[in-house]
Amino acid sequence: VAYDGRNYHGWQRQTNALTIQQILEETIEKIIQSPITLFASGRTDAGVHALGQACNFKTNSQLNLMALKSGLNALLPEDILVKEAVDVPLDFHSRYAAKSKVYEYRILNRKAPDLFRRHYVWHIGRPLRVDEMRRCLSAIRGEHDFSSFQSSGSRCVHAVRRVFGAELIGEQDGLLRLVIEADGFLRHMVRNIVGTLTDAGLGKIDAGRFHEILHSKDRSLAGVKAPAHGLYLVKVHYAF
Amino acid sequence: VAYDGRNYHGWQRQTNALTIQQILEETIEKIIQSPITLFASGRTDAGVHALGQACNFKTNSQLNLMALKSGLNALLPEDILVKEAVDVPLDFHSRYAAKSKVYEYRILNRKAPDLFRRHYVWHIGRPLRVDEMRRCLSAIRGEHDFSSFQSSGSRCVHAVRRVFGAELIGEQDGLLRLVIEADGFLRHMVRNIVGTLTDAGLGKIDAGRFHEILHSKDRSLAGVKAPAHGLYLVKVHYAF
Numbered sequence: 320v321a322y323d324g325r326n327y328h329g330w331q332r333q334t335n336a337l338t339i340q341q342i343l344e345e346t347i348e349k350i351i352q353s354p355i356t357l358f359a360s361g362r363t364d365a366g367v368h369a370l371g372q373a374c375n376f377k378t379n380s381q382l383n384l385m386a387l388k389s390g391l392n393a394l395l396p397e398d399i400l401v402k403e404a405v406d407v408p409l410d411f412h413s414r415y416a417a418k419s420k421v422y423e424y425r426i427l428n429r430k431a432p433d434l435f436r437r438h439y440v441w442h443i444g445r446p447l448r449v450d451e452m453r454r455c456l457s458a459i460r461g462e463h464d465f466s467s468f469q470s471s472g473s474r475c476v477h478a479v480r481r482v483f484g485a486e487l488i489g490e491q492d493g494l495l496r497l498v499i500e501a502d503g504f505l506r507h508m509v510r511n512i513v514g515t516l517t518d519a520g521l522g523k524i525d526a527g528r529f530h531e532i533l534h535s536k537d538r539s540l541a542g543v544k545a546p547a548h549g550l551y552l553v554k555v556h557y558a559f
Numbered sequence: 560v561a562y563d564g565r566n567y568h569g570w571q572r573q574t575n576a577l578t579i580q581q582i583l584e585e586t587i588e589k590i591i592q593s594p595i596t597l598f599a600s601g602r603t604d605a606g607v608h609a610l611g612q613a614c615n616f617k618t619n620s621q622l623n624l625m626a627l628k629s630g631l632n633a634l635l636p637e638d639i640l641v642k643e644a645v646d647v648p649l650d651f652h653s654r655y656a657a658k659s660k661v662y663e664y665r666i667l668n669r670k671a672p673d674l675f676r677r678h679y680v681w682h683i684g685r686p687l688r689v690d691e692m693r694r695c696l697s698a699i700r701g702e703h704d705f706s707s708f709q710s711s712g713s714r715c716v717h718a719v720r721r722v723f724g725a726e727l728i729g730e731q732d733g734l735l736r737l738v739i740e741a742d743g744f745l746r747h748m749v750r751n752i753v754g755t756l757t758d759a760g761l762g763k764i765d766a767g768r769f770h771e772i773l774h775s776k777d778r779s780l781a782g783v784k785a786p787a788h789g790l791y792l793v794k795v796h797y798a799f
Contacts, residue, residue: 323674
């Protein structure tokens with residue numbers, strides 16, 4: 320599923336706010352005419368986008384997948400799109416079966432903002448030292464305790480995650496894309512990494528300090544959390 | 560001035576609807592503390608965007624241009640941006656002094672829509688024959704009576720315009736950009752051309768027929784008007 324997170328209070332159902340889970344569940348129920356519960360690979364926060372979220376539900380419906388997908392896309396609001404629908408084994412669970420996830424964070428690093436992407440990139444007007452930011456990234460590749468980049472208030476006892484890849488890609492017109500793949504992500508982990516990474520880009524810290532911050536396991540040393548609207552859940556990888 | 564036309568009823572002031580002219584005039588008046596009237600190079604319709612609209616006003620204010628520009632950008636809503644502010648001769652008029660204007664129309668030609676550009680491109684899911692569309696464009700280059708592509712209801716007595724250039728540029732991911740420069744444009748001219756051009760792209764007509772339609776000067780023969788949200792006023796050229 321792809322979605323523009325701008326108008327939603329994140330993935331997960333809430334009592335008083337519109338979420339993507341609620342819209343998808345209600346639309347699926349309209350089509351298959353029976354109640355379902357949707358399980359996602361993980362929640363995304365308010366304002367975060369998805370190019371490839373994965374979710375599953377169980378049903379006895381005989382409706383074929385093509386009809387389900389087109390029915391959903393006909394009924395869903397224009398900011399949510401079902402890209403693919405597949406059958407999975409009965410014991411499949413979008414969250415527990417995920418082998419890795421890919422997130423992307425988009426920074427627009429140029430003087431002038433882009434009106435047409437203002438909800439889809441984080442605009443930073445001052446020039447970023449991209450090479451220094453790339454030097455920081457070597458710190459996060461591999462298996463580490465990411466407590467320094469976990470938002471306070473979250474309660475993951477086990478904060479070790481394996482980062483399979485982290486690349487900072489420069490595109491035309493000042494677009495910078497941080498693409499990061501890991502076996503799992505702590506709460507706000509990408510946004511906290513990006514906030515600290517831009518501190519290095521702006522010369523407030525250097526790559527050595529970035530490494531120290533990671534290894535300190537102390538959240539209070541890291542930079543601010545980057546805004547939600549630059550973040551995309553790109554893909555969830557499964558074993559099959 | 561650049562603006563995202565999505566939330567506005569076009570450029571020109573209206574009694575009961577929010578327009579870009581009204582917002583800009585009111586914001587300028589707040590800053591210079593006296594009433595002004597803003598003249599633009601031309602109106603843009605509801606939903607049409609601008610990367611480089613030009614407009615002028617007269618004032619006795621001694622405020623310098625940098626302060627005016629930053630003041631405006633601080634007060635304007637986030638979907639309107641002043642890109643440049645310059646002094647002009649007292650007899651300058653954004654509309655009458657314009658030598659040419661550049662418009663761009665963006666089509667996204669691929670099966671899947673792009674959620675994040677849904678207000679900024681016209682999505683056409685069926686494959687377009689771009690070569691045939693390019694053959695059509697040779698018809699509109701140069702000086703022609705564009706009555707066939709003028710919206711009914713408009714009353715331009717003189718429908719002859721000179722098109723300096725018209726190119727269809729293919730970008731990555733299925734983006735097609737029609738860039739067209741002319742000494743002036745009739746009402747809905749670009750959108751009517753694009754609608755008929757896509758008829759050629761979809762095989763409903765060929766380039767020969769497109770040429771016939773132009774020379775017929777008969778609006779009823781042309782295709783449908785392409786939607787506003789794919790259209791951008793890119794630049795207005797002046798002699799100085």
